[in-house]
Amino acid sequence: MIVKTEADLEGLKKIGKVVANCLQHMARSMEPGMTTKELDDLGGKFLEFHGARSGPMLVYNFPGYNCISLNHEVAHGVPSHKKIQKGDLINIDVSAELNGYYADNGGSFIVPPGKAEDQRLLDVTRQALDAAISVVKANTPINMIGYQIEKVAKENGYTVIENLGSHGVGRSLHEEPKFIAGFHDKNDKRKLKEGHVITIEPFVSTGARFVDEEPDHWTLVAGREHRTAQFEHSMVVLKDRALILTLPDPV
Template sequence: MTVSNEEELAGLKEIGRIVANTLETMAAAIEPGMTTAELDRLGRKLLEEAGARPAPELCYGFPGATCISVNEEIAHGIPAERRIEAGDLVNIDVSAEKNGLFADTGVSFAVPPVTKSVERLCRDGRRAMWAGIGQVKAGKPLAGIGQAIGDFARKNRYTLVRNLASHGVGRSLHEEPKELATWPDAKERRTMQDGLVFTVEPFLSLGAQWATEGDDPWTLLSDPRAPTVQYEHTVVATRNGPVVVTLPG
């Protein structure tokens, strides 16, 4: 999607706040012993109360309102009877639609007590995302996003999952521009146009380089198995830089 007027931007900010607030409330509710299905039901309730529809379910028939991935699961985890335990690394990915507009956000959380390396991974996963967002500006190359994230990962001795990319969003959950690398990609030649809407969502890891299929049609696992985090915002590229629409408020 390319934003063409203030009404569209206001609509994106509205659905962005909804998914951000939903994610924030879900995160605060995490406690050892609860199931991912219980956490997902909370997310569904919050989205419905805000007049929004869960995007994975709406667009793809995903069996849940949100994606909740635990430990070796790094994306598209199906909410079910898996219990969250102390020490787990939990990723919540919330995307939804309202009035024909979509926004997408995600955060990883470590359930205490956790190791110092996992604490650092969570902190640096967020920093890696912001390194990429810092490269967002109309007229600049899309490749700069992955380059900045790659520089951060290399400097801090992390790996990046290289087959889970960012994507365009706005009129649908996934749309053009597709396959936006959050790692250095010499083949990327596209430029950010004014008003372009897309996600920035690196998968930073203590060793994983790929996502592989799990035992169901949805869940993706780290390969090789290693703690992995994802942080994601929906942004609009403007002449003045990035406008982040998935902020709570």
């Protein structure tokens, strides 16, 4: 999507705030012994209260309001009767639609008490997201996003998941620019345009480079020996910077 009017921008800001606040609501609500479905239902009620509809449910008929992935599950985890345990690494991905506009955000969290190595993985993944956002502006080569993500990951001894990436968003959940690699793809000659609405979502891992699909045809996993984290924002590309749409309200 290219933002062309003030109404477009306001619509995107509104749904961006809803998904950002929903993500934080779910993160604050999770506790050991809760099932991922119970956590998902809390998110679904939050979206409904704010007049929004689940993006993956609306667009892909996903069997849940939100994607919730545990430990070796990297993305698109289906909410179920799996119980959240102390020390789990959990990823929550919230995307939704409101008045014809979509926004998408996600984050990885540790269920206390956590391990120092898991916290370091989360910290580096946030750094990778920040580094990628810092280069966003009109006419920037799109592959600079992946360059920054890969650079931060490598400098800290991590890998990036190569078959998951960022994407355009706005009037649908996934749109142009399609797949934005989390590594430096030298063959990608595209450039960001002023008004582009995109996500940036690095997937940083302790050693995995690719994910595989589980038999449920949704959940994407890496080897059980690896941990992977993800953080995601939706944003509008401006002339000189990125305008982040998915910043939550202060607690």
